[in-house]
Amino acid sequence: MLRVPQSQFLGPEDLAICQRVFDQICADAMLDRDSTDSQALALTVLTFFQRGAVDHDELLAAVLSRLEEFTKPRGEN
Template sequence: MVQTILSRSQVPLDSRDLETCQRVFDKLSADYAVARDSDEAERMASIIIELYRQGVRDPNHLQSMVQAARGLFETNGRPTTPVTAPARNR
């Protein structure tokens, strides 16, 4: 019998995964004044989702990698700030 093993990229994202991706997207969109309905926003969202599916789960790593992929590194002297995770209820 042959078992099919799904790679991480084939597993559907759950609500927590999507929240993480959304936070990164919102942070980068705000930092770089990217309109949500622009081609740039669509490319950025695609990169975020693809990186996340490939195993990049840390929001700050996602942010850095998207900046590198899109050439968004800060050039005007304004430092980038890390993405913060929401507080968890215990």
């Protein structure tokens, strides 16, 4: 079944996919879920989802391609 992401509303299934991707990346990268970096990660997960990466594996791959933005030590460019 083709799923089209909603631009405004995310249903329970959508949120569950986003949450699993967020949780997996936080655990793998040892990110504190309450940190500024994890907030940026959450925003990125939701953004990629709303842009069409609605499958767990596709969403995970898209976000992981940007992972260095969330794990780079402060002060580096």
